Amino acid sequence: MSGMFGERRDAPKHKSVEWYTPGWIFDALGLHFDTDPASPHDMETCVPAHTKYTVFDDGLKQPWRGRVWLNPPYGPTTPQWIRRFIDHGRGIALVFSRTDAAWCQEALRSATAVLFVAGRIEFIPGKENAHKKARAGAGTLMLAFGDDCAEALQRLSACGVFMRGARPEATSTALALEAA
Secondary structure, rough: OOOOOOOOOOOHHOOOOEEEOHHHHHHHHHOEOOOEEEOOOOOOOOOEEEEHHHHHHHHOOOOOOOOOOOOOOOOOOHHHHHHHHHOOOOEEEEEEOOOOOOHHHHHHHHHEEEEEEEEOOOOOOOHHOOOOOOOOOOOOEEEEEOOOHHHHOOHHHHHHHEEOOOOEEEEEEEEHHHHH
């Protein structure tokens, strides 16, 4: 996943969480992104984005423009990244499938489309993690905000379960029926 934007600049390098999204995902999406606010710092990635912010830029504090690619740092700041992404309202995010987490529930309710990726993605380790396995430690989901991003995400539907348009009213109805 990407750099830890909440960490101090003098944080030990062995704490890196630099993992890169594999290029086949971007090839399949067929999109160019305007902003990658959580870009890894230790080498160039294949994210097709015009503007890339690293840990040293603090992407949470920078302007996000246009279509955003977000592979946020996983950990205590994930909810901040996802809320900012929801507020921005246009782009694709790749996150661990933590469907029990409040931030994930909020994102699922807000997304134009969602892809629950089957299996585990083989990420590309950064220089500091080259000795580690690249397979994701948990399932992955991708969130699309905006029709163009949902259409692109649908091109990956063979890689998992694709759903377009969350229906919060259905969720509320289901909860009311369960309570009765």
